[in-house]
Amino acid sequence: MKTLLEVSGVSKSFDGFKAINNLSFAIAPVELRAVIGPNGAGKTTFMDIVTGKTRPDEGQVLWGDMSHSLLRLSEAQIARAGIGRKFQRPTVFEDQSLADNLTMALKAPRGPFRVLRWKPTEDSGKRIAELADEVGLGDRLHRKAGELSHGQKQWLEIGMLLAQEPQLLLVDEPAAGMTLAEREQTTTLLRRLAETRAVVVVEHDMDFVRRLNCRVTVLHQGSVLAEGSLDHVSANPDVIEVYLGR
Structure with missing residues (x-):
């Protein structure tokens, strides 16, 4: 399988606490993946390492066809x-x-002179309209962002990320605080986005994860405890013990 991101043998400790422990994780260029696990499982530190906010003590984080090191x-x-x-x-x-x-x-050159001289064009206007439509906000382009519901703000932020043309999206608990209708629309959006790129969704809501209908990675104590369909990992005795409860 072709791999877009590969995390291999990564560990990270904070003041003696091992937040990530020999973690290995890989995702294809076009894939939807859910990452679940109890509080303290290492989900946030995993994302911090992938995005460069935190440097691991050991291991590799490789990216793209040429397997460039993100570290x-x-x-x-x-x-x-x-x-x-x-x-x-x-x-x-x-x-x-x-x-x-x-x-x-x-997405545009970010040098100080380029930014000062930048002016909207027909192409940029078209792209903005496309992004708004893609996240279901095409009819609200001229409203203030502060007037949006919580769920709509989440979609706007996803649209802002899409403006950067990412190959991988890391989305942290998108269903939190949403209405049922917003959750359903968010599920549809994430599934559609994963048709053209890799999307990793970190989530606690098991009903939302089930609706995503994708491969699931379960983290515990900084490493992968189980991986597979939600039904598969839900039947794993270790997952039941540490996360789902008996």
Whole structure:
């Protein structure tokens, strides 16, 4: 199987606590994956390592066809390489319109003179409209982001990540705080996005994970406890013991 991201033998300790313990993980260029596990399982540290926020004590994080090491890159370089991360709490510019939020996120040269001279074009306007449509907000382009519901802000932030044309999306607990209708729309959105790129969803809500209908990786004490379909991992005695409960 062709691999987009490969995490191999990675470990990370904080003040003697091993948050990640010989973790290995791989995902294909076009795949939807759910990562679940109890609090303290290492899910956030895993994402921190992949995005360059945290450096592991040992192991490799390889990226792309040429298996480049991400450990040599800064957070900004990793983002430019094609990895986007959405945190649990949406971070959008609430006093700006949806169109302005998406405009600021568009992939473009970021030098100071380039930014000062940048002007919207017909192509950029078309791209902004496409992004808004893709996340189900095409009819709200000129509304302020602060007027959106919690779920809509989550979709806007996903749209802002898509503006960077990522090959891998890391999405942290997207269902938290959403209405049932928003959750269903988010499931549809994530499944559709995974038709053209890799999407990793870190989630606690097992009903939401079931709706994603994808391969599941269970983390425990910083390493992979089980992997497979949700039905497969849910039947694993170790997963039942440490996460699902008897």
